[in-house]
Amino acid sequence: MRTAFVVPGRSPVWIHDQVRYEANRLTDDGRVLIAFTHRADCGVRLPGQVGDSTLFGIAPNGYPLWTGRATAALGLRRRHDSVVIVMFDRAVTALAIAAAVVAKMRREHVIVHDLRRNGRKDSMVRRFGNVLLTRLADGRVASPPGDGTTATMLFGVCDDDPQLAHLLIAVASAVPAQVADRWRFVIQSDDPSVAAAARESPRTDIISLVPGPIAPDLLMTSDVLVLRHGRHDEIASAASHRGVVAVIVGHPVAGRVPQRFDGVRLASSDVSSVLVAIESSRGIGDEPLRSAPCFAYPSANRRRS
Secondary structure, eight states: OOEEEEEOSOOBHHHHHHHHHHHHHHTTTSOEEEEESSOOBOOSOOTTOOOOOSEEEEOTTSOEEEEEOHHHHTTOSOOOSEEEEEEOTTOOHHHHHHHHHHHHHTTOEEEEEEOSOTTOOOOHHHHHHHHHHHHHOSEEEEOOOOOSOOOEEEEEEOTTOHHHHHHHHHHHHHSOGGGGGGEEEEEEOOOHHHHHHHHHSTTGGGEEEEOSSOOHHHHHHOSEEEEETTTSHHHHHHHHHHTOEEEEETOTTTTTOSBOTTSOEEEOSSHHHHHHHHHHHHTOSSSOOOOGGGOOOGGGGOOOO
8 A cells, every 4th residue: 555645834843753653654554655845844954964855764664755845745646545644733724635635536545634733723714724624534633632731751771871871861951941841851770870960960850760670661651762872772763663762872973974764863972962862853943842652643544455
């Protein structure tokens, strides 16, 4: 089964991360195309990042995630079995409707994945457009209710690695006061020196220590995982496949390549590099941070060929 994603409008970084996760999951059924009608609202480009490409990444099963522009969203592409239209707060409803109409004319199965904030007040024209888009769609997946104030949970896998634990405490201490309430650092360590450093940190309100071994529930519910290079690389790959952002610290190419094809971030073993990696991973900006477990995914609506 071939699936096309349509992102109608200038999307924030977290939308890109969300779409990448969904696309990775749907490649289990076949090839996937992602059509962005606008350039991404990525803010400052990090050193080592390249410009726009026809390749969005490589899925865990080896399939490439191809990308397209507005012409692909409006039908200048091969026919697909399903078209997923991703709606977010700044999405262009007219483009979404046009993409849905074209998909219906091509007899493609249309699914609307609605990631907009619940309770947002829209104009009458926008509400009419939303009703029309819902009528055109064959299915709809919506985010569960939320107030958008949930803090982003970072889990540091630091068993037998007190140096990484101390580094994460330093990173938490360096988080600006303006965004400190958006983060929660959960650090796995039994080392007494780590506990002492956590008590002396100016950010004791966002730092928590948990004993080892690695707790599976923390791996499943965290938004960002931070791991040491060479120790838990398999956890980083599995986390990226689930949509959790993984940051590998101490990677030898971190100074040149900030992100792998599968979405895993790379950082050097210093505070500034890790801070940049975790902030860019969650797309801090005008959009509120959203917790990874708070999303509903359209994979349940897949039709198998």
